[in-house]
Amino acid sequence: MKWLIVGAALTATLAFANAANAAVTVIGGGLAEACSNAAITGKSDRKFEAVCTKALDEEALTTRDRAGTYINRGVMKLRRASYDAAVLDFNQAVRLKPEMGEGYVNRGAAAIGMHRYPESLVDLNKGIELGVDEPAKAYYNRALAYEGLEDAKAAYFDYQKAIELSPDWAAPKEQLVRFKVSRKE
Numbered sequence: 047m048k049w050l051i052v053g054a055a056l057t058a059t060l061a062f063a064n065a066a067n068a069a070v071t072v073i074g075g076g077l078a079e080a081c082s083n084a085a086i087t088g089k090s091d092r093k094f095e096a097v098c099t100k101a102l103d104e105e106a107l108t109t110r111d112r113a114g115t116y117i118n119r120g121v122m123k124l125r126r127a128s129y130d131a132a133v134l135d136f137n138q139a140v141r142l143k144p145e146m147g148e149g150y151v152n153r154g155a156a157a158i159g160m161h162r163y164p165e166s167l168v169d170l171n172k173g174i175e176l177g178v179d180e181p182a183k184a185y186y187n188r189a190l191a192y193e194g195l196e197d198a199k200a201a202y203f204d205y206q207k208a209i210e211l212s213p214d215w216a217a218p219k220e221q222l223v224r225f226k227v228s229r230k231e
Contacts, residue, residue, distance in 0.1 A: 067121040072114045077101035085118035090125035113143035129156045147176035151184045163194035182212035
């Protein structure tokens, strides 16, 4: 007996609208911390992005905090669907701190927004392998990428993993409602 998992069609626009961004916590005060707080709380307008830019230009940051600030600025751009600009920031973060999984996860989210699903999987898998502070978001985004590739079974299991890692997060539960699981004899 096998299981058949079928997901309803998901448009790329809907997929990206629901993509999860992984911001990086930067502490120590100053503009970089303000940038971090803005990214973590869901801000995306240009005035907050300018705070991040000013932190990168003016503050003496550790390599981790500099990479995190690039990620946070990129997350703000990503939320505005400025994919190419966001990718530039994620590339900088990955160059500075290649062991920081958030850079890859967010670059993967940008690739989803650009409908580059195979490319997104490479980055999402790398981010998951390296580890991230919010792994549920990485699995959720990978589920979106799998749906973009019309792999409903893989998407289903990644949405399930996201729920397992973050049981109170509504987004993956909302996506799973669209799936039908039945026995195949």
